[in-house]
Amino acid sequence: MTGPEAAGGPDPADPVARLGAADAAGGWRPVLGAGAVLRRCDVRQAELLIVPERIVVLNDEAAAIIRLCDGGRTVAEIVAEFPPEGAADVRGFLDDVRARGWLR
Amino acid sequence: MLAELTHGCPLRCPYCANPTRLVTRSGELDTGEWRRVLGEAAALGVLHAHLSGGEPLLRGDLAEIVAGASGIYCQLVTSGVGLTRERLAELADAGLRSVQLSVQGSSAAASDVIAGRRSFAAKERAARLVVAAGLPLGVNIVLHRHNLDAVDELIELALAWGANRVELANVQFQGWALVNRRALMPTRDQVAAARAKVAAWRGRTEVELVWVAPDYVDGTPKPCMGGWGAISLTVAPDGRVLPCPAAYDLPLDLPNVRDHPLEWIWADSPAFNAYRGTAWMREPCSGCPRRHEDFGGCRCQAYALTGDPRRTDPACALSPDHHLVTEAVEDGGGAFTYRTFSRPRPVL
Numbered sequence: 001m002t003g004p005e006a007a008g009g010p011d012p013a014d015p016v017a018r019l020g021a022a023d024a025a026g027g028w029r030p031v032l033g034a035g036a037v038l039r040r041c042d043v044r045q046a047e048l049l050i051v052p053e054r055i056v057v058l059n060d061e062a063a064a065i066i067r068l069c070d071g072g073r074t075v076a077e078i079v080a081e082f083p084p085e086g087a088a089d090v091r092g093f094l095d096d097v098r099a100r101g102w103l104r
Numbered sequence: 105m106l107a108e109l110t111h112g113c114p115l116r117c118p119y120c121a122n123p124t125r126l127v128t129r130s131g132e133l134d135t136g137e138w139r140r141v142l143g144e145a146a147a148l149g150v151l152h153a154h155l156s157g158g159e160p161l162l163r164g165d166l167a168e169i170v171a172g173a174s175g176i177y178c179q180l181v182t183s184g185v186g187l188t189r190e191r192l193a194e195l196a197d198a199g200l201r202s203v204q205l206s207v208q209g210s211s212a213a214a215s216d217v218i219a220g221r222r223s224f225a226a227k228e229r230a231a232r233l234v235v236a237a238g239l240p241l242g243v244n245i246v247l248h249r250h251n252l253d254a255v256d257e258l259i260e261l262a263l264a265w266g267a268n269r270v271e272l273a274n275v276q277f278q279g280w281a282l283v284n285r286r287a288l289m290p291t292r293d294q295v296a297a298a299r300a301k302v303a304a305w306r307g308r309t310e311v312e313l314v315w316v317a318p319d320y321v322d323g324t325p326k327p328c329m330g331g332w333g334a335i336s337l338t339v340a341p342d343g344r345v346l347p348c349p350a351a352y353d354l355p356l357d358l359p360n361v362r363d364h365p366l367e368w369i370w371a372d373s374p375a376f377n378a379y380r381g382t383a384w385m386r387e388p389c390s391g392c393p394r395r396h397e398d399f400g401g402c403r404c405q406a407y408a409l410t411g412d413p414r415r416t417d418p419a420c421a422l423s424p425d426h427h428l429v430t431e432a433v434e435d436g437g438g439a440f441t442y443r444t445f446s447r448p449r450p451v452l
Contacts, residue, residue, distance in 0.1 A: 019377045034268075035240035036322050037177055043149030050177045052202040052269060055151055101268065 018087030030078065030094055033104045038066050051102055065093055069103055105151045105350055106338040109169065112205035113158040114185045116220030116442040117208065119246050119288055120280040122158065123352035126445050127341040135165040137361070139172030141339055144307045144366035148408040150337075154204075156181035158341070162189065170198040177201050181244070184230030192233050203234045203272075204242035209250075210257035213380045218250060220442040231265035243267040247298065247318075247389050248275040248288040249436055253291070259305050259313065267311060272302060274318035278350035278404055289436030295321045320429045323421035325401025332379035332399065337370060347376055350404035354378075354413055379403050379413070382420065386414055388422050410442070 013036075032038065037050045044051040047063035056068065061082075068078045081088045097103045111126040133141070153176045160166055161182055170178050179202040180195065180227020192203075195409065206228060207350035234241045242267035243262035245251070251258065255272065262270040274295070277285050295318050302315050319326050329348045331335050338346040344358040345366070352359075359373040370376055378384070382395050389400040400406075409418045409428050418425040 014254055034238050037201065039175065041149065041151065043147075048151065050151060052153075052204075052242055 003072065021033075025072060029071050029074055030069035030098070030103045032066070033071060033098075033102050036102045038063070049102060056102075065090055066097070069094075105145050105153045107138070107156055107337065108341050108349070109155055109160045109163045109166070110152065110158040110341050111445075112162045113443070114162075114181065114221060115159070115183050115206075115208075115223060116315050116444065117206075117218060117246070118220070118280060118284040118440040118442055119218075119248060119275045121276065122279050122443070124280060124283060125352070125444075126158075128445065131342040132163075133339075133341065133343050133361070135168050135172075135439055138165075138169045139345065140174045141343075141366060142169070142176055142363050144361075145337075148280050148367055148370060150176055150443075152176070153178050154181050155179065159183050159185060161186040167198040169380045170195055170200050173199060175248050179204060179242075181415055182206070182230070183219070183223060183313045184227040187230040187233060189233055192239075196237055196239065200239070202240040202242065203230075205230055205245050205265075206232070207261065208243050208246075210254045210261050214251065214254065218440075220440075228265065231267075235266035240268045241266055242271060244267040244273065246248070246273050246275050247290070249290045249294065250288070252290050252294040252298045255301050257307075259302070259309075263309060263311060267310045269314065271314045271316065272298075273314075273316035274321075276402075277351070278317075278319065278402075278408070279352075280412075282408060283441050285432060286436055286438045287440050289322065289433060290318065290434065291436060292321055308409045319402075319405075319417075319419035320433050322428075323406075323419065325333075325398045325417040325420040327397060327424075328379070328399040328402050328417075331378040332403065333370070335447070337366075337376075345373075345375075347379075347391065348402075348404060350402070351375075354404060354407050384414060386416075388424075389416050392422065412422065 039048055039050060040050050045078055047058045047059055049066060065078065068081060074089060075094060079087045082090050094103065110129065110132055111122050134275050147241040153173060155178055159182060160180060166273055178200050181204045184205050191240055207215060207227055208218035215224040216222050231241060243265065245401055252347065259270060263435060275281050275288050281288060302313055305313055333347050338349045339347060339361060342360040345361060346352065358375055359369040385395060385400050389395050401420050403413045405419060406415045406417050407413035410425050415425065416423040418428045
């Protein structure tokens with residue numbers, strides 16, 4: 001019953017290290033982890049990632065990235081949907097969300 | 105939102121958070137009423153529902169209730185007794201997202217004594233089914249005098265069973281746990297040793313380990329539900345709505361979903377406004393810099409221990425009533441009073 005927390009969005013920190021981690025996954029096709037649900041909340045006018053005991057409020061870009069994680073697209077294909085200057089951020093965000101168990 | 109679908113339960117845990125005056129099965133909301141309540145909750149902005157009890161699997165219509173949850177993220181909170189492969193598949197098809205399984209002890213013998221019934225094997229089987237179904241598994245363990253020393257073994261067990269999250273909740277002395285306070289009361293040494301063991305585990309596993317602190321021992325009050333009427337509500341089996349699952353005995357006129365829309369109950373009912381915000385507070389809370397963090401501590405505990413729900417939670421070291429708690433910590437021991445429907449309300 002944790003309330004919404006401010007979170008989400010590509011983490012600009014250390015893009016080089018994060019880039020390496022995403023590439024190491026090779027053919028990773030991200031998809032929401034077990035129990036993770038992406039949904040819009042009209043009451044809060046927000047995109048939310050809902051997992052057991054936690055609700056994460058996503059900013060627009062974070063929600064756009066997660067929405068592309070359909071298990072079909074590769075990381076490279078997801079990254080290609082965003083401006084090239086943000087590529088490292090998108091990869092870093094995917095790694096970060098996977099580390100939390102919300103993507104697999 | 106916590107939905108106490110029934111107070112019926114195959115277990116008889118002496119630390120049960122349910123009220124000592126349990127709602128009988130005949131008084132429960134029916135399927136249509138629960139679906140309506142969940143629909144109203146969704147419209148209000150409720151995102152998570154814990155389908156709990158008692159034992160929610162005793163409700164034969166559980167899958168129908170889940171299917172009517174209107175997009176709310178549903179988690180089953182269960183003893184594991186009665187969970188079959190077919191039942192779980194039915195619930196998952198209806199939209200169940202996750203399962204939280206209670207465990208009482210690290211061995212069958214220890215667990216069954218605390219649960220008051222042979223149930224450990226059913227729990228082990230339930231965990232296997234949940235993992236096989238690909239649903240996230242949470243293992244919930246209430247810690248007290250009779251299992252704190254086994255916290256290492258309890259964590260090992262939860263990890264071996266495939267838990268994604270382990271909640272190690274030091275017993276909160278509400279409901280049946282207040283009746284059993286002496287029998288459940290840990291020693292300060294037990295708590296300190298268990299705390300250190302859990303800290304050591306944090307470096308050894310990626311699995312989330314949640315330590316719910318013992319307020320009596322620490323002298324630090326719990327932040328009342330994240331604020332009274334701020335982020336959570338509980339619906340009782342008979343439709344009463346509570347700002348907190350321990351609030352059954354508070355001197356409040358509890359509103360009922362049979363009489364009022366949930367929106368009115370949340371926003372306007374006297375019960376949900378009784379301790380909202382900080383204006384109701386008295387000293388030492390009203391001038392305390394932590395009043396926006398702990399909200400004066402637990403109203404239910406203040407009432408249960410002092411008879412006045414507006415007093416500072418006696419668990420707080422700053423409370424003039426704090427001696428009530430420290431004396432209780434020094435006075436542990438004795439036998440369990442197991443949970444039952446038939447017993448008249450016991451007195452501490």
